[in-house]
Amino acid sequence: xxxxFIRHQFKExxxxxxxxxxxxxxxxxxxxxxxxxxxxxxxGIVLADKFHExxxxxxxxxKFNSFLLYYFTFxxxxxxxxxxxxxxxxxxxxxxxxxxxxxxxxxxxxxFLSFFNFLPxxxxxxxxxxxxxxxxxxxxxxxxxxxxxxxxxxxxFLIVYLKKQLVANPKVVGIFGLMIAxxxxxxxxxxxxxxxxxxxxxxELLKHPxxxxxxxxxxxxxxxxxxxxxxxxxxxEEIKIRKDKKVDAISNIxxxxxxGKTGTLVSLELKLWWRHKRTxxxxxxxxxxxxxxxxxxxxxxxxxxxxxxxxxxxxxxxGLMLNYTNYAFSxxxxxxxxxxxxxxxxxxxxxxxxxxxxxxxxxxxxxxxxYVFFGFKILIINFVAWLYCIGCLSFALLYTATYNKKRMxxxxxxxxxxxxxxxxxxxAMIPAFLLPIFIYLPFGLxxxxxxxxxxIGxIGxIGxLFQKSLLNIVVKQFFKRKxxxxxxxxxx
Amino acid sequence: xxxxxNLSKIYNEVAVLNxxxxxxxxxxxxxxxxxxxxxKTTFFRLILDLIRASSGNILSNGEDVSKDExxxxxxxxxxxxxxxxxxxxxxxxxxxxxxxNGLSKGDIDEFLNNFAEFFNNEIIxxxxxxxxxxxxxQKKVGIAAALMTNPEILILDEPFNSLDPTTQIRLKNLLxxxxxxxNVTLLISSHDLNHVTEVCDRIVVLHEGDIAHDILTNKDxxxxxxxxxxx
Numbered sequence: 219x220x221x222x223f224i225r226h227q228f229k230e231x232x233x234x235x236x237x238x239x240x241x242x243x244x245x246x247x248x249x250x251x252x253x254x255x256x257x258x259x260x261x262g263i264v265l266a267d268k269f270h271e272x273x274x275x276x277x278x279x280x281k282f283n284s285f286l287l288y289y290f291t292f293x294x295x296x297x298x299x300x301x302x303x304x305x306x307x308x309x310x311x312x313x314x315x316x317x318x319x320x321x322x323x324x325x326x327x328x329x330f331l332s333f334f335n336f337l338p339x340x341x342x343x344x345x346x347x348x349x350x351x352x353x354x355x356x357x358x359x360x361x362x363x364x365x366x367x368x369x370x371x372x373x374x375f376l377i378v379y380l381k382k383q384l385v386a387n388p389k390v391v392g393i394f395g396l397m398i399a400x401x402x403x404x405x406x407x408x409x410x411x412x413x414x415x416x417x418x419x420x421x422e423l424l425k426h427p428x429x430x431x432x433x434x435x436x437x438x439x440x441x442x443x444x445x446x447x448x449x450x451x452x453x454x455e456e457i458k459i460r461k462d463k464k465v466d467a468i469s470n471i472x473x474x475x476x477x478g479k480t481g482t483l484v485s486l487e488l489k490l491w492w493r494h495k496r497t498x499x500x501x502x503x504x505x506x507x508x509x510x511x512x513x514x515x516x517x518x519x520x521x522x523x524x525x526x527x528x529x530x531x532x533x534x535x536x537g538l539m540l541n542y543t544n545y546a547f548s549x550x551x552x553x554x555x556x557x558x559x560x561x562x563x564x565x566x567x568x569x570x571x572x573x574x575x576x577x578x579x580x581x582x583x584x585x586x587x588x589y590v591f592f593g594f595k596i597l598i599i600n601f602v603a604w605l606y607c608i609g610c611l612s613f614a615l616l617y618t619a620t621y622n623k624k625r626m627x628x629x630x631x632x633x634x635x636x637x638x639x640x641x642x643x644x645x646a647m648i649p650a651f652l653l654p655i656f657i658y659l660p661f662g663l664x665x666x667x668x669x670x671x672x673x674i675g676x677i678g679x680i681g682x683l684f685q686k687s688l689l690n691i692v693v694k695q696f697f698k699r700k701x702x703x704x705x706x707x708x709x710x
Numbered sequence: 711x712x713x714x715x716n717l718s719k720i721y722n723e724v725a726v727l728n729x730x731x732x733x734x735x736x737x738x739x740x741x742x743x744x745x746x747x748x749x750k751t752t753f754f755r756l757i758l759d760l761i762r763a764s765s766g767n768i769l770s771n772g773e774d775v776s777k778d779e780x781x782x783x784x785x786x787x788x789x790x791x792x793x794x795x796x797x798x799x800x801x802x803x804x805x806x807x808x809x810x811n812g813l814s815k816g817d818i819d820e821f822l823n824n825f826a827e828f829f830n831n832e833i834i835x836x837x838x839x840x841x842x843x844x845x846x847x848q849k850k851v852g853i854a855a856a857l858m859t860n861p862e863i864l865i866l867d868e869p870f871n872s873l874d875p876t877t878q879i880r881l882k883n884l885l886x887x888x889x890x891x892x893n894v895t896l897l898i899s900s901h902d903l904n905h906v907t908e909v910c911d912r913i914v915v916l917h918e919g920d921i922a923h924d925i926l927t928n929k930d931x932x933x934x935x936x937x938x939x940x941x
Contacts, residue, residue, distance in 0.1 A: 482809035486795070493797040493839070555792040559758045561782040561811050561859070701762040708792060 223324045247636065258340050266344035278349045279424070280417045287416035289338065290369055291398050297334050297377040299502060300633055322448045326441065329378055335370050342366050354424055361427040362420070368433035375440040382447065468492060479563075483570040490549060494628035496635065497549065500541050503632070507537030508586055515592040524667045527596065528654050528674070531603030534586050536611055539579040540650060543615035544643050546571050548626040551638070551707035558704060565693050568616065572689065575612040579604060602671050605678030606654050613681060613688045618646040620699040623706025711736040711863060711895045712757065716766035719752050719919075727752045727919040729766075736862070739889045739896040741910030741927075743903065743935065748916040750899040751789060754865055757897070758787055770863065783811075786861030788852035788869070796841035800833045800851045803840060804858065811859045818858075825854050828880055846872045853881070857888075864888065865897045870905045878905065885909050903939070907932045 270278045311321055346359045354362075404410040423429045468488050474481035491497040514520040514530050521527065550557060557567065583604035590597040626638030654674045661670030681688060714732040718725055727749040734740050742750045755761045757768055759775045767774045770781040787793070795803055808818040822834060832847050833854075840851060849872055856864060864885075870878050886909060888894040900906040906913060907927055915923035915938065923938065925931055 479810055479812075482806055486798075486806060489797060489802070553792055553795045555758075555760055555789070556795060558760055559782070559785075559787050559789075559793065560807065564779075701760075704760055 220320065220324060223321075227328075247634075262340040263344045263348075265341065266348040269345065269349055279353055280421065282345055282349065283420035284413035284417040286366065286420055287412060288398075288402075290373055291401075293334060293338075293370070293373050294377060295395055295398070297332075297373060298381070299499070300631070301329075301332055301334055301374075301377055302631070303329075303378055303381045318449060322445055325448070326375070326378070326444055329374055330371070332374055335367070335374050338366055338370050339363075350424075358424060358427050361430050362424055365420075365423055365430050365433045368430070368437050372433060372437045372440055375437070375444055379440060379444050379447065382444075466492060479566060480570055483562075483567060484574065487570070487574060496626075496628040496630060496632045499632040500538070504538055504582075507534060508582060510534055510537070511586065511589050511592070511596070515589065515596060521592065521596070524599065524658060524662055524671065525655050527599045528603060528658055528671075529651055531596075531600040532607060532611075532651055532654060534589075534600060535579050535583045535604040536607040536650070538582055539575045539607060539612065540615060540647065542578060543571070543575045543612060544619055544646060545622065545626065545639070546616055546619045547703055548619070548622050548624060548638055548640075548707075549628065551625040552628070554704050554707045558700060564696060565689070568692055568696060569689060571616060572612055572685075572692075575616070576608045579607045579612070583607075598668075599671060602675035602678065603654065605675045605682075607678070609678030609681030609685075610653075611650055613685075613692060615646055615650065616692050617695050618642055620695050620703060623699075623703045625707045625709060711738075711771060712897075713769040713772075714766070715769070717756065717763055717768060718765045719749075719756060719761065720764040725764075725919050727756070727916075729753070729921060732914075732921070734895060734897065736895055737889065737893040738912060739885070739910045740898075741906040741913040742897065742899040742916060743901070743906055743913060744899075744916035744922075745939075747918070749919040750916055751867055752919075753916070754787075754789055754867055754897070754899065757865060758785070758789070781863075783859075784862040785865065786856035786859055786863070787865040788849075788856040789865070789867040791845075791848060791852075793852055793855075794840050794848060796848075797839055799837070799839055800843075801835075803851060804855060807855045807858055813859070821854075821858050825857075828854065828877065828884065830877065846874060846877070849873060850877065857884075860892070861894065863895045863897070867899050868901060869898055870900055870902050882909055903932055903935045907935065 265272075269282065273281045342363055346363050350359045350362065401410070401412045405412050466489075468485060471485065471488075474485045477484065491501065510533050511530055514526065520530075547554065583600060586600065587597065589600060621642035622638075622640040624638045624640045630637070657674050657677065658667070658670035661667060661673070712732075712734040714729050716731070717727065717729045719727040726747075742753065744750050752761070756763055757770070757775065759781075763776065767776065769775070770785065773780055775781050795806065798806065804818060804822065808821075813821075826834075829850060833843075833850060836843075840848060843851065849869070853866060853869055856866065869881060869885075873881065882905060885896060885898070889896050896910070898906065898909065911927050913923070913925050913927055913931060913935070914921055915925075915935070925934065
């Protein structure tokens, strides 16, 4: 029976429309994943090799062990957002003479393959052989590696269970995140030492290898928890991830009601974004866009130049906006006919989209003004990048968005999900980021960096001044493309 | 009310619809029948300017539907689930349709009251999004929304399909009343010959994109149609 399950799963995977339509895209994605994997492996090895140089004052074994509990707590949060709960559509098998237990075991063991289970091994295995092996016999080192892996698997099944059990409630995760923040803070202030506790338990494990039965027992426990839960709930309507049955309150926002038809359209967009998993994950990723600067601003190689900072500035102010405008119509593919057939003024409809794009970008810019801490130059660059985003990019992307006619499925998360994204969307992103750098480049090379920066801002400003005519161009384009879009969106 | 001139729609060099001349008068109830692939939905989509005609045009109230958008203000339509915004609750959806058509809160409440019987307590106050409703109930939402704005032209694609018998009968009465009392121009397609002959004064049979028959309904029409389709 298991043989059949595996066969069906492979077929499901390879016959999904994403694979078949986008072979080249998949090859490119596969290549990037490979690069990332190799980089992580090399990074893990280098880190392990140099660990005693990075923390010269500490015992490397104790120091590394002190991070482990933090890692696993963080792992839980990350998994909560990003890990897919393994669901095989069990319905077609339920009426067949298949043992429930083998069905459940198969569904559960699918999650063994989760990327998160193997992530710690990238760091732990090199660490074990470059550092730990100097102090402990190899058999004990293996016990340690296996224990870490067992805990990763425990986390895996814990999150599967929690996601099935709990109402998917972001508040719970928020509280959990706050608790971690406090642990770090207390640790830092030497009030409670979570890291010392981590050192202690993994130290004990190295001393008494038989303690490996603790993580093993935990794993068996959470696995059985899942198993028995599924066993008693193996009905299609019950094994779905439980959802909050309440309807959210976006309809009740009073301010939007005062805006008439504009408010109605804005409220529709808000609901669209909040009530689909794919768009919600993009909102959850917002901190990545906003905090992007922290990766580059503290490093002199980047912060002394201009070119790269322009890119960072566009990314900060435009990251979320780009995700909104680039797919503005594909997000609505499910009901695009309704937009066309109803009494909606198309110009008003497009204007609302533009205004939302501009507001989103402006909020991102305002929130990140504190980057001025890294220098006034950063603020100036981010300011012109913002002008470029709202005056130029917003129109351009809405225009190119009309070229995508692929139906988009919003029920799945956005992370590594390229379903419904067309070649035009990818192509549009390249000039979006490169154009301001090209504008800057001739001036930068002639030692007039601020003239180049000024010009980027000026282009954005001109775009804003001519917004009426630019909007008319987008409207014309929309009317030209609407049949093709509607036809594409109807294809499931 | 609706005038079709030399209309054709060609996909991959095959004509899926070809109507050289067709007039639908104001207040007429027009039924479209035909087997799968006969071009019924294509025709309705063309009237609603959802696809581009390969040649010819459709005038609605004298204006070409692909050039002028005024038809939207007097046309109600429901073809398929793509007309529903499925992540809204039915209440929110009616509110949305009401707002974009400039209806007041009173208008919307009155409308919901009038449709209470049609909804049969399965639509309103259920705290469900439209995507969670059964296909029959989704259809009720779509049909009701199409009627909300008191349209002069009403276009429904297979409205009886997937409705329960009680609702089918209610819908038939509703459509007959609309036509008689409000002089609404009614365009419906159906696979159910009984229903369509009961509701419509005029029946057009499409066959592979061409008009095969154009009949004014009388007591023999049902038999005639049954004979035509029995192969």
